[in-house]
Amino acid sequence: GESVGLHLPTLSVQEGDNSIINCAYSNSASDYFIWYKQESGKGPQFIIDIRSNMDKRQGQRVTVLLNKTVKHLSLQIAATQPGDSAVYFCAENRANRDDKIIFGKGTRLHILP
């Protein structure tokens, strides 16, 4: 079925530490995944994406890991900063079929001083 879910609704991390946000998906045919950041009162902002033929992709301070065997992906944020406080969504875009983005429920990331 169509579902993308997150393991934890809230994550608190000390400023400067690394953050890891996890996500599970159920459809083994899924072929493209995106992480979005949504700050209060704003629309989702693209962070990083990964295709199913990859297992790791790095951006600026962010890394996404994809484990197709267990249908799990994670977002790692290095040296977490106060500006990283937001809700993070993993999402699935089955672009080869219909281009609609399927979102999970989100994880709220709290940065502790």
Place this chain on the structure above:
Amino acid sequence: DAGVTQSPTHLIKTRGQQVTLRCSPKSGHDTVSWYQQALGQGPQFIFQYYEEEERQRGNFPDRFSGHQFPNYSSELNVNALLLGDSALYLCASSPGTLEAFFGQGTRLTVV
């Protein structure tokens, strides 16, 4: 480039009324999608427009309708509003590739 712009930013309507939300896509983008985001939830896909046609639709009743204009801008219409329609309505545009850009959304409150 103004990015994806939506109007209005906030709206209060009474149950049973009709509402129209508007979206201007990012320059060069021809595909517009609409999402509904209830409080504390992830965005849910409503429908997508391309070349002025509804190309894909999510699990929403036909009270939700839309339109895309020749300049690629789009409208979302909701008829016979219910309290449960209160949400943030997001518009996303894309140039036909995988990456979608979202607007700030319209916060609709139905009372």
